[in-house]
Amino acid sequence: MRFVERDRVAPPKWFAMEEARNNRFMLVDYFGMDEKSLSQTRSFEPVEFSYTKDSSQLEVAEALHSLFEGCCAFCESELSAGLSVHRFRPSSSATPVMDTSSAHLYYAWLAEAWQNLYPICENCRPKDPFHFPVTSNRRAPLPQHEDLVAFAERDDGRWPSFPLDENPVLVDPCYDRKLWRHFRLFPHGLLDGRDRRGRETIEHFDLNRADLQAAREATFEWGTERVKEYLTNANATAPTALLDPGRLPHFGGWRIALRELLGNALGRARPSDNLGRELNRLKDLPDAMDRFNDAIGQLSAAEHQWYVDDAINPEEQLRAGMGIRDRTYDLPSKVEIHNYKSLEKIEVSLPDPPKDKPRAAPSLLILGENAAGKSTILEAMALALMDPGTRRALRGLDPNKMVLDPKYLGGDADPLELAQVLVSYGDTDDKTLTIRRAQDNTLAGFRDDGIKNALPVFAYGAFRQYLTSERRHVRHRHVRSLFEPDELLSNPEKWLVRLSNDDFEMVARALRDVFSIEGGFDVLERDEKEVYIVGAIGSQPDGPKTRTPLSLVSSGFRSVLAMLCDVMHGLMNKKINPSFQTLDTARGLVLIDEIEAHLHPRWKVSIMSGLRSALPGVCFIATSHDPLCLRGMGKDEVLVLERVREVSEQGLPVHTQTLVNLPDNKDWTIQQLLTADFFQLQSTESGEARKAQAEVEDKLARGVRPEDDQAVRDYLSEMSAALPIGDTEVHRLVQQAIAEFLARRRTVTQNRLRDLRDETKKRILAALEGV
Known part of the structure; x- marks a missing residue:
């Protein structure tokens, strides 16, 4: 990392364009809502700045590219393949949460502020983009109306009162000049954090990747050789490239290392930041080369000691006292199912997050004819990802009925002995569930190996009605609907009226994305027994209001509401999800069979996008028979199962295969969807x-x-x-x-x-x- 003076490049003219001005005035209107509406409304989606030629925001990306001289602001790698624009402070729902009532507002006012935008490479993108810790658990005050108006009216994109009145933990390359206070670069390219700020910054942006260490090591070797050449040549002048790195990658780290080397060589505990002057002082000493070599040796010894001390890795150091957040495992990247029920071999890969919403979790819609194995895939995934205690609580699980028997598919081979579900997490270890036929104790038929899944898992069958009362909490409550078709969900209203005020407002913010399918609402209100949907009659915001009890909405809406509230209930339960902070940032996996059940066509068109907007960090994997549900799914987010009548690897005359790499269906008609690979109808005629x-x-x-x-x-x-x-x-x-x-x-x-x-x-x- 290197310090960059932001004012050396003028803010791009995009901030004076109508699009940017409109967004700033929308911000004024948003923060100008009444207190109740503001507490129940998320901020609008910010611009995703694009580095493509046809993008109106291209100028912003180009200005950032120029500001950081073509390098990533955090790892200093050259941005040869273009750049992404990173918001240093998140555009909403910053964590750790200090105040639940206002957590969703931080830092919406800086979403399109010039001082908050940085160029970033794909490898430095934080896994948790909401994470922005501050010292003393005190965030800056929310902006005043006059600040918002002043920001909206100026055309340079600068937030008027910057820097904010808070102390961020993450190191800011445009604000923190003395980077040596927070970082230390060792000879083999390892970047060490001298304090909490340095360590958390390294962790947040993953600045010790193997390729970065190798590149920094090469820069260190290049730099030390240039210093030695200078020290041994009486007539040489300090090379400019050695002290003023300009566009060359990783020289911010080199300058940090050079400062420490010169300090050690000169015997100075606090060397000057004027490295040229310090280098000349060293050269004037008769034993300059010996001193410099000794300084390199000291730094190498410190590096060796770092590895000795850090048999605990840097992440555990952070946990031990530096306040790093608890991490959860990523979503699975791939699930392989072998010999489970009717599925001989199926591989399900989760797509990457949508490019236009990089903070959102990926989702998947599974299509296929009846008996193709759609529900079976959901069952296998749920069984593999739930903990053994939850699995034991489900009634009627019989491993003997879960292992594939070839005779049910027309084969004549003996019944197989085991089935397996393999869950991959990308670069981390895998998890495997093995299911064996069990003679006596059916619970002995399940065995878990590998890492433990840390994400909350929810699973729902096609029948999703709810009771008039509330179910007591049991550990399998959120998955039993998929395995026990007669299972009814809890009445969501009972839970909603019991929530604290802050939690109720947070749930209302999430529900707004789903209620918008039905027409939206102004606010949700409640008394001791009921929840009411309050909305304006006509277009006048100050006109008369309707106040509709939640119990009177359509039956299809009630089924969605019951399921969504069941998910939120589980996400907010610290026993199930210890790392929960807000619904905006909560992560989990939700499996839904026949997502279209009980829904009007208007709901079918919007249900997937509505659920994904309500819980953006949650991965939804659903099955469907309805082409309307494809709306809201992007390219690579649809999987089709096909029953094939040809001999498989194990001699089965009928087996299931997957169709992937399906076309983007965004602009297709329903008839086109039905007759394409998605549904495989040969005709939609009579x-x-x-x-x-x-x-x-x-x-x-x-x-x-x-x-x-x-x-x-x-x-x-x-x-x-x-x-x-x-x-x-x-x-x-x-x-x-x-x-x-x-x-x-x-x-x-x-x-x-x-x-x-x-x-x-x-x-x-x-x-x-x-x-």
């Missing part, structure tokens, strides 16, 4: 029309030629009528290609069908090129 189509395709498969059958001829003419093919020869070639496609498509697998489509497209294109 039963009679499909029957007539099937009869024609049967004839084609038997080799009937169009010229010999009027029905076949009419059908092919209809298929090719819309194409611009006036030439009879071209018309015949197109019809022939279509005929062969229709004849073959009913007997091939979905993966082979893709190849068949490509072949047909090429043949039609070749015919059209002759027009």
Whole structure:
């Protein structure tokens, strides 16, 4: 890390553009809400600054690139592949939480402030972007109205009263000049923290990655060699590149090391920050080279001692007394299922977070025909990720019924002895659940190996109604719905009226994203028994209000509300989720079978995006039969299961496979979704029309030629009528290609069908090129 004077580059002109000005005035309106509305409303999504040529915010990224001379602000690596824009203070819900009532507001007012924006490489992006600790547990006061107005009216993007009245723990490369107070660079490239600020900054931005250590070691070697050349050459002057690194990567770390080396060589406990002067003083000494070599030796010895002392790793040092947050494991990156129920071998990979919402958790929607294994995947994942105590509490779990038996899929092999679910966490260790057939004690059929999952897990079956009362807390409460179809959820209203004021407002903020599907609300209110949805009648905010009891909303909405409140209840329970701070930052995994159950089409279109907005840090994995639920899912966030009638590796005549790398469906019509790989319907026409189509395709498969059958001829003419093919020869070639496609498509697998489509497209294109 190096100190950079921010004012040496002027703020980009984007801050004077209409988009930026509108956002600043929206900020004034947001903080100008009445107290109740502000406490129940999240701040709006900030701009995700893009470094693409067609982006209106390109100028911001370019200015940051120039300010830091093409390097990452935190690790100093060269940004050869472009940059991302990082908000030093998070745009909302900063943790650790100091005051629950205002936690969601920190630091919304700096989301688009020039002083808060930094260039960052992908590898330095914090795993916890909300983490921003301050000393003495005291954050800056919330902004006054006049500060917000002044910020909105100026065109340079600078927050008027900066720096804030607080003491951040993380080191700021544009504010903390004396970086040597917080960091120490060793000869082999290891960056050490001298104090809490240095150690937490290294941890937060992962500044001791192996590639960084190697690069810093090379810079250290280069720098020490240049110093030695200077010390041994009587006529040499101190090389500019040695003292003024400019664009070269990792020279901020080198200057920290050089300062310590010169201090040790000169016997100074506090050497001057003027390194050129100190270097000249050393050169004037007769034993300058010996002193410098001794200084390198001292630093190497300190590095060796660091490794001796840190048989505990740096992270545990931080836990031991420096106040680092507790870390949880990441979401699983991949789940492999082997021989579980009807699934011989299935791999489910979670996608990366959406690029336009890097702080959001990834999610996945699983599609497939009945009996393809959608619910089975959810069961296997839930069993593998829940703790053994929760698994024991579920009634009726029989491992003998969970291990694949080939005879149920048409095979003649003996029943298999075990099933396995392997959970991968990227670079960390894996977790494995092994399920064996058990003769006497069914609980003995489950064995867990590897790391323990730290994320709260929730699992819900297709039937998600709730009681009029509240269920008592049991450890399997949040997963039993998936395994026990008759299980009813708790009445959410009982829990909502019992919450503290701050927690109720926090839940209301999350619910607003889901209520917006139904039309939204102004605020939620409650008395000792009920919760009320309060909304304005008409467009006048000061006009009359409606006050609707929560119990009177639609049944579909109630089922979503019951499930969502059950998830929030679990996330907020310190016994289940000890690291909980806010619903904005809470992490977890929610498995939902048939997400579309009980929902109106308006809800189906928005349910996935609504849930993901309500709990942005939670990963939702759901199954569905409905194309409307694909709305809200991006590229790589959909998985399709297909039953294949061909012999598998274990000789099964029928098995399930996955279709991945599906196209982005954002702009597709419902008919396109239904007839594409997502749902694999050959037609959305009536039963009679499909029957007539099937009869024609049967004839084609038997080799009937169009010229010999009027029905076949009419059908092919209809298929090719819309194409611009006036030439009879071209018309015949197109019809022939279509005929062969229709004849073959009913007997091939979905993966082979893709190849068949490509072949047909090429043949039609070749015919059209002759027009």
